Amino acid sequence: MIWRLAFATMLVLAAADKRSGYQDASPETRAMQDDDASNPGFLWVQQGETLWAERTGNAGRSCADCHASIRGVAARYPVFDARLGRPITLAQRIQQCRVERQGAGPLAPDSDALLGLTAYVGLQSRGMPIQVSIDGPARPFYEAGKALFETRQGQFNLSCAQCHDGLAGQRLAGSVIPQGHPNGYPEYRLEWQGMGSLERRIRNCMIGVRAEPFAADSPELADLELYLGWRANGLDVETPAVRP
Amino acid sequence: MVRVLISVPKRVKRGEAFDVKLLISHPMESGQRRDAMGEAIPRDIINSFVCTYNDDEVLRADLFPAIAANPFLSFAVTAEQSGTLTMTFIDDHGVVQTETASVTVE
Amino acid sequence: MMRRRFLVLTGSGLIVPLAPMHPARATPVQVAALIAELVGDATLRDERVKLDLPVMVENGNSVGMTVSVDAALGDVRSIDVFAEGNPLPHVLRVRFGPRAGAPRIATRIRLATSQTVTAVAKLADGSCWRDRVDLLVTLAACID
Incomplete structure (x- = not known):
């Protein structure tokens, strides 16, 4: 156990050792991500681009009517x-904008x-x-997310940290265990045969260790995502990433 | 209507082969799977694809359930004059969808 | 969409997912019969067809594949691809028209398991050519 914790600490300290899941993917999967014309994630981007410009809701406003540039926001x-008074994910912000500024109904979680x-x-x-940023008022939520990441759970009694800090780079069956950085979401996952959110990925992990997954849009998921985001600081955004 | 992304070069050289890439948002449900209740999920795939340039055929393909979800196709085309690439595909319900992309020959 | 999987916790702390009951699979014999039907009386020879597939497949849900034929475009009547380890072995049939730039097609295919994939090209002169790839499909560790 001690060596695992030591290894985890080393990983967190050495930012240069941060590895995107891209680096652990096969050359074929990386090539699929590299070429926008062959990355299926762009089918969803295309839909999003259309929705971005579409006037909707009681306000009859489009996203583009208010937001000229969103570069760097994600x-x-x-x-x-x-x-x-708490952290909010990008998808939650989009929902908030829809409901409060556009006067439209929220979109279904994980909908196209x-x-x-x-x-x-x-x-x-x-x-x-x-x-x-985990500065100021975000700090306690970061701490809560970190605690969740390090808490053993489920029938297998495994924490996120045990695999994604302690055993990252090693193999689980035929696959390399990635460090678990959320730098490409939403991402096109070959396993899903489609696009999915970080929340979906986390819920799958929890099912994998035989734990009860956190509910969609639960505070726990936002705290965990805040911790994961901070933990990935410095890695480039790859959205829409392609992963196995 | 399913979403489609077609990639062609902006300009191509007369008579010289160029690559076309196509992505279609479609589950390509194979008919081999069962849902959580154990019921067979019916087959629902795009089974036929034809690409023409102006009025001449480029290629036609019969697709079977082994084609991956959100199908990707890439192939080479030659053009003697500027015109329109037309891609038509048909699903298991008989729905026909046609998408086009223009090509400029210089 | 979630399928039930059986998971085993090994002594090393790894989760090893076991595949669900295998669906019915085609067999090499069935595929040989399909190819024989396609080829007819012609002799099936290696060379002239190139089937590009990775020999190690990370996820069988989507495997990039390119098939090309070393022949003049007008001479290629058809390309067929068969995956003998899939429940339905016929993967693809392509015919080229006069505006094709080369007798070549790239797509992504599903492979149910480690197996041999065969591409067969039929030329206008009746000759038939093939290429085969033996590949290994590794099982994803964490599955939905």
Whole structure:
């Protein structure tokens, strides 16, 4: 156990050792991500781009009517929302805008429309380093997320940290265990045969260790995403990434 | 209507082969899977694809359930004059969808 | 969409997912029969067809594949691809028209398991050519 903790600490300290899941993917999967014309994630980006410009809701406003440029925005999420008094993910911000500013109904979680909008916004930060802030009021939520990451859970009694800090780079069956950085979401996952969110990925991990997954949009997931974002600081945004 | 992304070069040289790439948002449900209740999920795939340039055929393909979800196709085309690439595909419900892309020959 | 999987926790702390019951698979014999039907009386020879597939496949849900034929475009009647380890072995049939730039097609395919994939090209002169790739499909560790 001690060596695992030591290894985990080393990983967190040495930013240069941060590895995007891209580096652990096969050359074929990387090539699929590298070429926008063959990256299926762009089917969702295309949908998001259309929705971005579409006037909707009681306000009859489009996203583009208010937001001229969203370059770099996705690289900072999750952010602390002062009014809510807690961190909010990019998808939650998009939902908030829809409901409060556009007067439209929220999109279904993990729907193609929400994934598309999030991917479109994410793409505007592609190539920019993740810069998630845990300063000031965000700090306790970061601590909560970190604690969740390090808490053993489920029938297998495993924490996120045991695999993604302690055993990253080693193999689980035929696959390399990645460090688990959220730098490409929403991402096109070959396993899903489609696009999916970080929340979906985390829920799958929890099912994998036989734990009860956190509910969609639960505070736990936002805290965990805040911790994961901070942990990935400095890695380039790859949205829409392609992963096995 | 499914979403489609077609990539062609902006300009091509007369008579010289150029590559076309196509992505289609479609689950390509193979008919081999069962849902959480154990019920067979019916087959629903794009089974036929034809690409023409102006009025001449480029290629036609029969697609089977082994084609991956969100199908990707890439192939080479030659053009003697500027014109329109037309891609038509048909799904298991008989729905026909046609997408086009223009090509400028210099 | 979630399928039930059986998971085993090994002594080393790794999770090893076991594949679900195998669906029905085609067999090499069935594929040989399909190819024989396609080829007819012609002799099936290696060379002239190039089937590009990775020999180590990270995820069988989507495997990039390119098939090309070393022949003049007008001479290629058809390309067929067969995956003998899939429940339905016929993967693709392509015919080229006069505006094709080369007798070549790239796509992404599903492979149910480690197996041999065969591409067969039929030329206008009746000759038939093939290429085969033996590949290994590794099982994803964490599955939905």
